[in-house]
Amino acid sequence: MSISVQNISKSYKSIQAIDDVSFEVNEGELFGLIGPDGAGKTTIFRILTTLLLANEGNAKVLEFDVKQDYKAIRNSVGYMPGKFSLYQDLTVEENLTFFATIFGTTIEENYDLIEDIYVQIEPFKKRRAGALSGGMKQKLALCCALIHAPKVLFLDEPTTGVDPVSRKEFWQMLKRLQQKGITILVSTPYMDEASLCDRIALIQKGKILKIDSPSNIISKYDKVIYDIQSKNTHGLIHDLKNYSSHYSVYAFGEFIHYIDTNQNFNPNDLQDYLQQKNHTQIIIKPAQTTIEDVFMDL
Template sequence: MSIILNNISKSYNKVKALDDISFEVKPGELFGLIGPDGAGKTTLFRILTTLLIQDGGKASVAGYDVQKQYKDIRNHVGYMPGRFSLYQDLTVEENLNFFATIFGTTIEENYDLIKDIYIQIEPFKARRAGKLSGGMKQKLALCCALIHKPKVLFLDEPTTGVDPVSRKEFWEMLKRLQQKDITILVSTPYMDEAELCDRIALITNGKILQINTPEAIIASFPKKIYKVRSSNTYQLIEDLRIYPDTHSAYPFGEYLHFTPKSEVFRSMDLTKYLEERHHKEIEVKETVATIEDTFMDLSKAHE
């Protein structure tokens, strides 16, 4: 196993940031930690990268214990923290050289690994990192985290605040890195990115809600789910909230996702109810759950 966590806990004063977390990541796996701000993702990353000591439990990375063998771990992992981690007043090339030197290597030695990404920022190699656009900073930070050919790569919210186009490109880069036998643990608050991982852990308030492949997590959604829309979305939310058979009703893009309480729910009953309330262009259709539906359902049950 590339990463093993056994009953890891960590508290800050009275706040339990991580509460008895256990899971394993296989070699070469692209594993996603999916959860909102404050879920405990960064605390977990800091423990695994030996920057923070857990209160309880054991963890190992690339076969090394995070406490006893922290120096070995540091040589074998790459870490891209959520906040920009580079030296703002060094140039692109100087940053990369700096990280290579620290790890006792050179840009040339592992150029193959970063080539795909680096050629995109190479035209700006003389520019100071502080003057790069968000997307380019992110690419440079990834190159710096990779320059010593780590066995395990930790990426803490690499796509937060990044637009959909750059996010898509970033995930394509990760898929290519995976081909080069690097284990990747990545966190994201964007639920749609979960589907790009081999396996995911849904995490909230320091607890893991579920761990599985994205497909299996979607398939485990316990209820029938319907997409509903009408010409007045705001009124539709209000009316679904007071509909007697509503278990949940959440906006989902142009539709609302609706789950009924009863097993005997019929979509024609809901249509009739909405017609009585003067909705127009009513549509009620059964649909498939997404990771986000599952996340909301599980976190509601956990409250």
């Protein structure tokens, strides 16, 4: 077991940031904390990286206790905080040297671990970190978190504000790091990234609502979702919400996702209803369930 969290709670004055959270991350696993802003993800990261004490519960990282063994944890984990963690006025190279030095190592010593990532930013090594693009900042921050060869890597919303191509590349990098034996706990508000993790915890309002592999979470979802479209999207949402047997209606990409309460739901009846409401170019077809759909129904 690389990470073990047992019944952790934390409040900031009257705000209950996390409430009785428990989960475990296996050695070498890529585990995702998936949830919207304010769900409590950063609080969990800060407790596990020994920057914040929980009010209740216990947590261990690499068998070290977050309270008693905080020094050992700090030496053996890498942390990439959500908010930009680099020194904006230092260059790429200076930032990396700084992080290597505080961990008593050098860039050369662990270069093989960061090489894949560093070669992409090396052409800009004399540029100040503050003048890098979002994707490049993210790669540099990852290099800095890796420079002391941590066994566990904590990545808090590493892809927030990063363009889709860089996001994709970033996840490919994470997979390669995982193959090198690093355990990774990553958080993201992007539901499409959830499917790239081995297991995920869906978290909302400080509580973990589900923990499983993305495929199990989807296959255990027992409702049938329909993709619905018509020429008048705004009116469609309104009319679907007024359909007497509707269960849920929400925009999903170019379609509306619709779930009916009736087990014997007949799409033709809904088609007739929408035609009566003067909708045209109506499409009703079964949709693929996604993690986002499961989340919407929690």
